[in-house]
Amino acid sequence: MIDTLLLDVDGVLQFPRPRFVADIERDYRWAAGFLAFQRELLRDPAEARSLVGDGDLMSVVERLLPRHVSGLSAREFLDRWLAENIEVNQDLLDLLPAVEVAQIYLATNQEALRGRRVKQLYAGRPGVTGVLISHELGHRKPHRTFFDAVLARVARRPQECLFVDDKPAYVAGAADVGITGLLYRDNARFVAALKSYGLLGPGHA
Numbered sequence: 001m002i003d004t005l006l007l008d009v010d011g012v013l014q015f016p017r018p019r020f021v022a023d024i025e026r027d028y029r030w031a032a033g034f035l036a037f038q039r040e041l042l043r044d045p046a047e048a049r050s051l052v053g054d055g056d057l058m059s060v061v062e063r064l065l066p067r068h069v070s071g072l073s074a075r076e077f078l079d080r081w082l083a084e085n086i087e088v089n090q091d092l093l094d095l096l097p098a099v100e101v102a103q104i105y106l107a108t109n110q111e112a113l114r115g116r117r118v119k120q121l122y123a124g125r126p127g128v129t130g131v132l133i134s135h136e137l138g139h140r141k142p143h144r145t146f147f148d149a150v151l152a153r154v155a156r157r158p159q160e161c162l163f164v165d166d167k168p169a170y171v172a173g174a175a176d177v178g179i180t181g182l183l184y185r186d187n188a189r190f191v192a193a194l195k196s197y198g199l200l201g202p203g204h205a
Helices: 020-027 034-045 045-050 057-067 072-084 092-096 112-122 144-154 169-178 187-196
Strands: 004-007 102-108 128-132 162-167 182-183
Touching: 004 144, 020 034, 020 072, 020 169, 034 045, 034 057, 045 057, 057 072, 057 112, 072 112, 102 112, 102 144, 112 128, 112 182, 128 144, 144 162, 162 169, 169 182
Parallel strands: 004 102, 004 162, 102 128, 162 182
Antiparallel strands: none
16 A cells, blocks of 8 residues: 655646746856756766766866856856756645655755755645755666665655656666656646556546
8 A cells, every 4th residue: 555655846846937948148248058068967977977976066067067158157057057947846835735644755856056946845744744956865766776765765665655756767877676656747647547546536637
C-alpha cells in the first residue's frame, strides 16, 4: 500500500520563469545568448559533481561565465538566477495537504546553493514532510544509490512509495528499485493518477 509520495522539484513543483531569459539578456551583453551559457554550465562535469556535494557551483560559474558575458559576476548571476528564475506550481502545492498519504517528501537533484533555495521555498509548507537533496545524500537521480538513500531516510519499503518526476530516466531509476514511478506531464493528469491510486478524493479537479 502506498503511503509515501516522493516529488521531484524542477519540472514538477516549479518551472523556469518564462521572462527570465529575456530579462537577463536585456540587462547584459551575452556573446551567444544566456541559454548557450546555461547549456554549458549544466553539461559541465564539475556541475554534476556539485550535485553530490563534490565541489561547489560558484567555482563552476566563476570559470565559465567570463567567456559568455562581461560586467556580471558569478555571485550577482547566481543571486539573480536563484531568486528570479522560478515559477512555483502553486496549484499543485496547494493540493498536497489533501493527498491521502502519511508523508510527502521532495526528492531532488540540487547542489548546495539551489538546495538551500528549495528548502527556503518549501520546507515547512503544508503537506510537505521533508526535503531530500542529492548534495546532502551524496547520490543523485537516476542512480540506484539515490533511491536507496531516500528509502532509508523516509523509512519505507519501495512498494510503499510513489515517485513523481518529469524525466523518464528518473522514473525508470525509481522503478529499478521497486518504487512505483509516475511520469509528470501536467497537473490534470497528475490528479487523475492520484485518484487512480486511491490517494485523492473525488472532489478534486
